[in-house]
Structure formats: C-alpha cells, structure tokens
Amino acid sequence: MTQPVLEVKQLRKSYGSEVVLEDISFSVPVHTATVFIGSSGSGKSTLLRCINLLDQIDDGSIELDGEDITAVDADVDKVRRKLGIVFQSFNLFPHMKVIDNITLAPMKVQGISKEVARESAYKLLDRFGLHDKAEDYPDRLSGGQQQRVAIIRSIAVAPRLLLLDEITSALDPVLVNEVLSTVRDLKIEGMTMVLATHEMGFAKQVADEVCFLHHGKILEWGTPEQILESPKQPETKEFLQRVHEAGRL
Amino acid sequence: MGRPSESDSGKTPYDFGGTWIPSPLEINRRAARKSRNRRNALIAISSSVVVIGGLILIAVTSPGWKSLSDTFFAWAYGVEVLPKIILGFGTNVALTLIASSCVATLGLSIALIRTSRSPALAPFRILATLYVDVFRGIPMLLVILLVGFGIPALRIQGLTNNVLILGTLAVVITYTAYVAEVIRSGILTIHPSQRAAARSLGLSHFQSLRYVVLPQAFRRVTPPLLNDLVALIKDTGLVSILGVTDAVRAAQIASSRSFNYTPYVMAAIVFLLVTIPLTRFTDRTLRRSIERQNATGVA
Numbered sequence: 109m110t111q112p113v114l115e116v117k118q119l120r121k122s123y124g125s126e127v128v129l130e131d132i133s134f135s136v137p138v139h140t141a142t143v144f145i146g147s148s149g150s151g152k153s154t155l156l157r158c159i160n161l162l163d164q165i166d167d168g169s170i171e172l173d174g175e176d177i178t179a180v181d182a183d184v185d186k187v188r189r190k191l192g193i194v195f196q197s198f199n200l201f202p203h204m205k206v207i208d209n210i211t212l213a214p215m216k217v218q219g220i221s222k223e224v225a226r227e228s229a230y231k232l233l234d235r236f237g238l239h240d241k242a243e244d245y246p247d248r249l250s251g252g253q254q255q256r257v258a259i260i261r262s263i264a265v266a267p268r269l270l271l272l273d274e275i276t277s278a279l280d281p282v283l284v285n286e287v288l289s290t291v292r293d294l295k296i297e298g299m300t301m302v303l304a305t306h307e308m309g310f311a312k313q314v315a316d317e318v319c320f321l322h323h324g325k326i327l328e329w330g331t332p333e334q335i336l337e338s339p340k341q342p343e344t345k346e347f348l349q350r351v352h353e354a355g356r357l
Numbered sequence: 358m359g360r361p362s363e364s365d366s367g368k369t370p371y372d373f374g375g376t377w378i379p380s381p382l383e384i385n386r387r388a389a390r391k392s393r394n395r396r397n398a399l400i401a402i403s404s405s406v407v408v409i410g411g412l413i414l415i416a417v418t419s420p421g422w423k424s425l426s427d428t429f430f431a432w433a434y435g436v437e438v439l440p441k442i443i444l445g446f447g448t449n450v451a452l453t454l455i456a457s458s459c460v461a462t463l464g465l466s467i468a469l470i471r472t473s474r475s476p477a478l479a480p481f482r483i484l485a486t487l488y489v490d491v492f493r494g495i496p497m498l499l500v501i502l503l504v505g506f507g508i509p510a511l512r513i514q515g516l517t518n519n520v521l522i523l524g525t526l527a528v529v530i531t532y533t534a535y536v537a538e539v540i541r542s543g544i545l546t547i548h549p550s551q552r553a554a555a556r557s558l559g560l561s562h563f564q565s566l567r568y569v570v571l572p573q574a575f576r577r578v579t580p581p582l583l584n585d586l587v588a589l590i591k592d593t594g595l596v597s598i599l600g601v602t603d604a605v606r607a608a609q610i611a612s613s614r615s616f617n618y619t620p621y622v623m624a625a626i627v628f629l630l631v632t633i634p635l636t637r638f639t640d641r642t643l644r645r646s647i648e649r650q651n652a653t654g655v656a
Contacts, residue, residue, distance in 0.1 A: 160557055189559035199554035203572050212568060213558035265559060 111174050112137045113269050113300045114159070119168035121151075121158055121324075128154045129324045132168070134317075136269070141301040143311045143332075146321035147347060152304035153196075155321070156271045159302065160193045173268065189217060192262030193271040196278050198254045200246040200261070206233070207242040210261045218265060225264075232260045236290055252283030256290050263294065270294065272303040276310075308351055312336055320344045428618050435619040438611040439627075442620060445607030446627050452525055452593045452603070457586060459529045464536030469566070471537070472544050485537070492534035498595055501527040505599040524596030532589055539585065543578035544570060580643035587635050591628055604628065 112135040119132040129151045136142045144152045157163040159170055161177065161184050170178045177187045201209050210232070211225040233239050236256055246254055255275055262270060272291065276284040288310050295301065295314045305311055311318055311332060318335040320328045320343075328341045339345050379387070416422060470478055470485045492500065504527040509518045517523065547570050555565035597606035604627055608620035 162553055162557065185559060185561050188557055191557070193557045195550065195554065197550060199550045201551065201554070201569055201573075203576065213560060216564050216568065217559040262558065 110138065113173060114302065115171040115174075116159070117169050117171070119155075119158065119170065120166045121154055121163065122166055127324055129158070132324075132326055134319060134326065134329065136300060136302060137316075138300050139298040140316040141295055141303060141314045142317045142319065143315035144302070144304045144319050144321050145306075145308070145311060145335075145347070147350075150321040151324040152321055153273050156193065156273045156302065156304055159269075160191055160271055161187060162193075189265065190268040191271060192265065192267035192269070193273065194255070194258050194262050194275050196274045198246075198251075198258045198278070200254055200258055202246055205243055205245055206238070206249070206257050209246065209257060210264050213261070213265045229260070229264060232264060236260060236293075250283060251279045252286045255279065255283075255287045259287070259290055259294075263299070268300065270299050270301045272301060272305070274304050274306065276305070276307060306351070308336060308348070320347065322347070428616075429622055431617055431619040434615065434617055435623045438608070438620045439623055441607045441611060442604050442624050442627055445602055446604035446624075448521070448601060448603040449590065449593045449628075450631075452521070452528065452596065453586075453590050456525055456528045456532065456593070457589060459525075460532045460536050460589070463529070463533040464540055467533065467537035468540035468544060471541050489534045489537055492531050493538065495531075497527070497531045497592060498598065500531050501595055501598060503527075504530065505596075520596070520599040521601050524599050524601050528589070528593060528596065532585065532592075535585055536582065539578050539581050540574065543574035546577055547573050576646065576649075580639055580646055583635070583639040583642060587632050587639065590632055590635070594624075594628070 114136040116135070117133050119129055120127070121129040132155065134142065144155065146152055154163060158165050161182075165178055168178075169176050172187060172190060176182065200206075201212070204212065207226060207229055210229040211222070214220045214225040214228070215222060230239065230242065233242055236259075238253060238256060238260070241249055241253060241257070246257065249257065255278075259272075259275070275291075276287050279287065284307070288307065291301075291303075291310075292314060301314075303311075303314070315332045317329060318332050319326050320335060320339070320341070322343050328335060328339060328344045335344065336348065339348060467485045467489065470481045471489070473482065501524060505520060505523045508516060508523055508526075551569055551573070552565050555569040556562075560568065594603060594605040597603050597609065600606070602610075604624045608624035611620040612618055
C-alpha cells in the first residue's frame, strides 16, 4: 500500500483544562477526501487548525507524506507550503485586488515571476468563472465569489493537501451551491482533501471516508453510505436525526 | 452607497432609464425639504452673525482695546519684520522634514519590536516599552532642555554642541514615542485571521507583516499620523528655547527690540498658513477612511 498523504496518530488537544480532541487517529490516502461531521464544538475546526500548525497539539503526531510535522525541529513555513486551508470567514486580503490575493503566495513564497503567476491565476479564475472579477477588490464580490477566490488562492500554490473548514457556513443558502461545485471539481481533478462540513448531501457526494466527531473523539467512521445512511452509534443517529429535522424546517 | 442624504434630494440615486416621473407625493416631499433646507441655512447664517459679531464687538469696545491693538496688531511693523520671521520659519520647515522622516523610521521599528513575539527580541521589547512610557509622559519642553543642555554638559569629545541638532534630536525622541504607539495600535486592529491566512499560504512572519498586516494597518492610522505631523510642525517652535533661530525666536528677538508683540502674531499667522491647510487635508483623509471602512462589509 502506498503511503498516505496525511496520517494523524493519537492526537490530543486541550485548551487549558478543557479537552477538545482526544485519541484522534486517521489517515488520508492520495486523491481522496475525508469529511468530518459533528455538531458545533465537536472539535472539527480545531482539528484542521492543528493539522495546519496554527494550533499546537498536546500529544500524538501528524505526518505529512511520512514526515512528522509536529516534530520540534519541523520547518513550519515549509510544512504550510504543502498545505492549503480555506476558512469559514474567507479571510481574503481586503487591500488587494482578487488577482493580487491569488498571486501573492506564488510570487513571494515560491518565487514565481509576476507574469507567470498572473497567467496561471487567470487560468484558475477562468476555470471557475471568475475571470471578470480579477481586478476587483474583495468587498465588491458576493460571499460565494469571495469564498471561491479563497479556494483558488489556496490551490494556486499547488498544495499536497487542502483543508476546508466549514467553508459554506457563512454563506447565503443560494450561494452555497456555487462553492460546493467548485470543491466537487477539485475532487474530480484528484485534490487530496480534509473537510469539516454541515452539508450532509455534499459530504455524501465528495467523501471517500466520513468521520463522526463527538465531544472531541472520532465515534464512528466509514464510507458515506455506512455513516450517513446506516449509522451504528446512537450519538451518530441522533446527530443525523437533528440535521434532517433542521433541513426540513 | 447608502441612503441619499437630504442635501442631494434633487438627484435620483439610481438611473432607471429616464422613464420614471416623480409622483405628486414625491414632488411635495421635495418642495417641503427644499423649504426646510432654506430655513435651516437662514438660521445658521443669522446665528453666526449674532454670535461672532457680538464677540468682536465686546473686544473692540473694551477699554483696553486701543492699547492692545497698538502692541499686538501694529501691521506696518509686522510687515517690516515678516521677512526675518519667514526666514526663521524655514528652520521650522527643515526641522519638520528631517524629524518626521526619522520619526517615521524609528516609530515603525519600535512598533514592530513591541508587537513581535520572538523570544530573542524580549530585551528590546522591554526597552521599547520603557522608552515609550517615559517619553510619552514627559513634557516635550523638558526633553528639549534635558537634551539641549544635558548632552553638551557631558563634555564627551565628538558629541555635538549644535543646538539645532540637539533640538531636532529632542523632538525626534519625543515624537517617536507618540508615533510608535499610533502604529502599534494600527497593527493590533488587524484581525488575527488575516495573519493566519497569510501564514497558512506559507508566507513567513516577516512577509505576512510586510504584505498583509502593515499595508492595512497604515491605511487605518494615516489620519492620526497626519495629526501628529501638524502637531510636530508647531512643536518645532519649542526648540527656540535652546537659541535656535526659528520663527518663534526671530519673533522674540524683534519683539524685545521694539517692546511690541506684533512679531508674535505674525509668527502665529505664518504657522497657521501651513497648519490649517494640512489640518483640512487630515480631516478629508479621515472622512474618506471612515467611508471606506463603512463600505467594506467583510473585513
């Protein structure tokens, strides 16, 4: 078996006395998507922040392409170059045009020339139907467009692994779909991803594996069909039941 | 964006192709607004005339007015000494230009040191904090006196006794403390998520500052920095205490010869000619920056 892109082993994370994540182990093979579901506060976002080294873990280890990125002597900047993360709140740089948001990291981190960086940025914008927004500032864009630009910005550096943290939670229901279809396209192209989401339908479409997080632990995991259609744990059933009820309202 | 204000009620905010004719209801509203605006303008003008005119009248009819206007507003004499004051003002301008560029560089460095988290910079952080606390808390006049008379008293060879240089140094020391705090507050108002986004893209700590945090911080602190520049221009007048022949000193010399205070008034006017336009400019910059922040939905 080939080496997974990401391997998390017995990860533990707490804020003070509050344990947020405990005994988290999973691995993400290349070209697959692992989706984390669970109610707010179950630790999904924290997990993604830990993988991206934005938060320091308390125990366990995280390996990226077989390299322990939680080792004391790990080069944080180098690790982050291999990881892309998209946040719930977009976090575009408001003082830069869309095109400059996208080309900043390729130019400054990878040392690509301005012309080449702009050309590939335009290609990406073209592909996701945002060509005419290139010279606009982020505040002129809708939430859905901003989030798609944020996705493009993080894949412009060709990351090994893309982390998506509830990327549709801050969006108008009408705009959710355009963002999700962007992610579906990335999946088809073979991007390896870890997602946290509340969109069960979407999880079913893109996930190779679904993990149910409950109070900081992975309570149940398996294929989308196993977890979303015939869950075994009572907590998973209850969670999915609540999601369905909310969806019906 | 936003609701059209009453003052431009004559225009329509959106152009729907010219097919729209205002309803009688809207026409009546506009007429009512127009008459209200006219009435408001009339009230503003008449109350200004009464208040300002009254104040002038009180001053002019006071018993001491004649002697006061002779000693402070002897315009013929004022014009006579004006060239010397303007020549002195050149020193203030030069001092402002040199001091402000030094202050900008040093202020930024201190702000960066104070906002850094690197353990290697810990001693510098403590020193920077101490420096800012001390020099924001001492009247600038005292700093000028301490530097201007203290450094020459050390009698260290090679150290300058030039009052102009020492005066500039004192101004720079004081204003760097103010400006460092303004810049630091600007850096702190940038949401941590911006830095997180930059770092997650692989940008180093320094690159995140350079390309993401500082450009946004500077936009926010431009108005207060311009305010400090105006204050700096007039505070350069304080170095006259060391004997620097600036506009204030020139006026002092002229006035002590003639026992007439008109030179001071002339010096004040010269300062105002520069500071008032700059203050207006600052106000406009501030208004624009507020408008821009209000227009931005997502930070």
